[in-house]
Amino acid sequence: MTFARLSCLVLLSAACTAGSGAVAYAAASGWAGDRHVAVRLITTADTIGTSATLDAGIEFRFARGWHGYWRTPGDAGVAPMIDWSGSENIAREDLSWPAPTRFVSEALQTSGYENDVVLPVRLFLKQTGVPVRIHVSIVHGGCSEVCVPYQADLSLMVPPGAGGSSAEAALIDAARNTVPGPPASAGIDVIAARVAGTASAPELVVDLQSEERPFVRPDLFVEGAGDGIPPAPEVALQDGGRIAHLTVRLSALPPAGQALTLTLKDQDRSAEFTVAPR
Numbered sequence: 001m002t003f004a005r006l007s008c009l010v011l012l013s014a015a016c017t018a019g020s021g022a023v024a025y026a027a028a029s030g031w032a033g034d035r036h037v038a039v040r041l042i043t044t045a046d047t048i049g050t051s052a053t054l055d056a057g058i059e060f061r062f063a064r065g066w067h068g069y070w071r072t073p074g075d076a077g078v079a080p081m082i083d084w085s086g087s088e089n090i091a092r093e094d095l096s097w098p099a100p101t102r103f104v105s106e107a108l109q110t111s112g113y114e115n116d117v118v119l120p121v122r123l124f125l126k127q128t129g130v131p132v133r134i135h136v137s138i139v140h141g142g143c144s145e146v147c148v149p150y151q152a153d154l155s156l157m158v159p160p161g162a163g164g165s166s167a168e169a170a171l172i173d174a175a176r177n178t179v180p181g182p183p184a185s186a187g188i189d190v191i192a193a194r195v196a197g198t199a200s201a202p203e204l205v206v207d208l209q210s211e212e213r214p215f216v217r218p219d220l221f222v223e224g225a226g227d228g229i230p231p232a233p234e235v236a237l238q239d240g241g242r243i244a245h246l247t248v249r250l251s252a253l254p255p256a257g258q259a260l261t262l263t264l265k266d267q268d269r270s271a272e273f274t275v276a277p278r
Helices: 005-012 169-176
Strands: 037-043 053-062 067-074 081-083 090-095 101-105 108-114 116-125 132-143 147-158 188-197 202-210 219-223 234-238 243-249 260-266 269-275
Touching (some): 053 108, 053 132, 053 147, 067 219, 116 132, 116 169, 188 269
Antiparallel strands (some): 037 053, 067 108, 101 108, 132 147
């Protein structure tokens, strides 16, 4: 099985499975997709109340053996392309990405999601007390033995009202808890992080200490060091697993002045931080 980025891009220009553009008056749109991959739009409230923001989410559902992609997909695949421009009474949006899972196939390193995942998004309103129309156009890919392109147009109309929690609020709240925050919020200290090695064989070396519980199987997703993502780190655990020494082989040194963005994932906890090149 080979997932070539060029093949995915070619597929994305072909006919895609499209969702309905009809506007729903609820906290969840219908599902758009098929039995392998589907997506819907959800919100934390049926009405907007008096708040200047509205929390929403893009929920992807993947059948067993299928997965989609993170913001940096890696050696193959395409990150979801999300367009909010058809919305009304929304000034801007702040989309968050839960920590991804690593997929390895024929030496290709990719990162993404399987099963069910919600991308939380905070919508900033232009006016309070005025109806909000959320319209999002999504182009995304789903992969198993083949890579299939999908396109969906999803809409929700949220009227003014008391602003109580919807049935989908718990899904969005749970998803926010899987978005990487500062290491301290996950009970982790970054003891040292540096780019080492030579120009022909650069390495990223990261030393971490866990304050509360031992590390189990930490993975590190590195963005900013060439195309794709580097392979999983070599991990050495010490002090009963509370100290982790991670070494990642980089394909290239980061450009001068560009920091690396690191996303750490270890079972149910994650963190995100940056490392400035030496």
